[in-house]
Amino acid sequence: MRVLGVDPGLTRCGLGVVEGSPGRPLNLVAVDVVRTPADAELGHRLLAIETALEEWLTRYRPDTVAVERVFSQHNVRTVMGTAQASGVATLVAARRGIPVVTHTPSEVKAAVSGSGKADKTQVAFMVTRLLRLDAQPKPADASDALALAICQVWRGAAQNRLQAAVAAAGRGRR
Template sequence: MRVMGVDPGLTRCGLALIETAPGRAVTALDVDVVRTTSDEPLERRLRAVHSVADEWMEIHRPDVVAIERVFAQNQVSTAMGTAQAAGVVALAAAYREIPVAFHTPSEVKAAITGSGRADKKQMTLMITRILGLQKPPSPADAADALALAVCHSWRAPMQGRVDSLDAHVARSRAGFEAKVAAAREAAASDGTGRRDPAADQERARAAARGMARTKGVRW
């Protein structure tokens, strides 16, 4: 699988491409940083980011694009520009029908270093070791883009299994609730047309026990 990592930004937007192998093996294929200057009009800066990202997708044909999820903290204006850059990259991927995944900075740090509070230096050191690079990627935006790509390649299989398990549990719960409802509807009356609450409860419990044995689910 080829993963394109994007560390969005208007002044510097990091782009990276890695390829995964069975297990957790990853190989860096390319890395770049798109630069624009603050004296340029916003629309031209966004066009530059979109143009380079689209060119990368045309050349490298990634299977998925992993973008850092933007949070507005103290510097709201900076966060706005970062979010806009992330948006045009996601748009480029959408036009090419390439799936897009978003990861928070803490998720990336935890995946790469084991700690969601790792600093830039630790992140750069670990991504250099993981990818077996001869020297640390520079600037930091390049290292962050590589880290995003690696994070997604490691998290995606686990997330897929979690989603599958959630879907199975949801189906099992829906089946259980349907059986309970059916048992209540079919519960015998006392001959006068009135329901027997005690009988209803006992049949519902029996249906639940049977459902649990059939599905192997413990509630």
């Protein structure tokens, strides 16, 4: 399974592609951060994120896109930018028929570190170990995007099996 993880943000939007399956070593395919100037017009910033995502979907052909679920923070402005970037990622993937899943930050932290309360340093450390990297991906947005992709590789496979089992059980009752 190949997953594009997206850590949405207007100033820095993390992108990370991971390939693997549960119980097997994971492989880093690519990682980067799309940066947009804070003083640029909103439409231009969203367009830059869309353009980068389109290029990544064409180049890396993920099976699924995993986006961090937007949650309420104290800074409404930050939440708005995150939600807008998240919407762009969802739209670009949906336009191509690629499934999009969302994971909360605590789900991602728990998947990669074993604790939903892990800090960014712990998550970055585990991403580095799980992908067998020589150095931690920087900035944190890059590491977070990879963590999202890892979370989906592991949890998505389990969710798919559960959904298939439920569907099969439903067919068996008819």
